[in-house]
Amino acid sequence: VLSAKEAFEKLEKVGEGTYGKVYRAREKATGKIVALKKTRLHEDEEGVPPTTLREVSILRMLSRDPHVVRLMDVKQGQNKEGKTVLYLVFEYMDTDLKKFIRSFRQTGDFIPPQTIKSLMYQLCKGVAFCHGHGILHRDLKPHNLLMDRKTMMLKIADLGLARAFTVPIKKYTHEILTLWYRAPEVLLGATHYSMAVDIWSVACIFAELVTKQALFPGDSELQQLLHIFRLLGTPNEEVWPGVSKLMNWHEYPQWNPQSLSTAVPSLDELGIDLLSQMLKYEPSKRISAKKAMEHPYFDDLDKR
């Protein structure tokens, strides 16, 4: 069996993923272009930990969904220091949603509403599929939503690995993990969070597709919370029973909720309604991905 080194020719690094480096690479035997993700294993014992193997097999199963980036192969290798590395071979997608939004911001154009609707439907579908298999993403953001610009297909990446590898505080490189898409219950230190954390991220991505600006651009955990409170109002026991019992809770300035259309002015009424159901403070009140797909906002989408 060829080691990953011989089997693939690395072309260029495409993303400092949260879990290791990702390269555009060519499979020598077939000429196929793939995304090669090298994941260092922080294990002390020999070989690949069973948890990782379990997670990789979950990832392999989940990537059958058209809205999850397809895992084509897994190869074990050794890096220069002789450490065990795992090479995950994914289908190649030519861009990510972060670059897609930036390209519109730079030209000053708006992303067409029907494009936003199609991307949001695909995202909800991919999230619903993963949630249906009991897998949370935990770190959904434009950077790890991949796109094919020709087909306008959107696929979730970096999925489920959050379960195998504890989410690093800093990104793999010394970049800061962004907090902009983090749900309030996570920021307030809830220990058992639910699939609703991914719906919060989906909502932030939805608003960002419309305005091309981050909805809550906090640069610290406290600032992230204050951004959220200034728009949605400071949460209390009425709107979110149990909020004041969460670990990181303390007295915050009291803000009243603003109407969402102040933050996302060009979104139509149906879009605003869906967004508001995704941004409910109480996690159990937040709309599920499956229910979101049935929202009237998607009625005029050609869902063939």
Ligand SMILES: NS(=O)(=O)c1cc(-c2nc3ccccc3s2)cs1
């Ligand atoms: N950042 S980018 O140039 O748009 C770009 C990123 C990618 C990635 N493909 C994969 C596949 C799997 C996991 C992470 C990534 S990141 C392919 S192109």
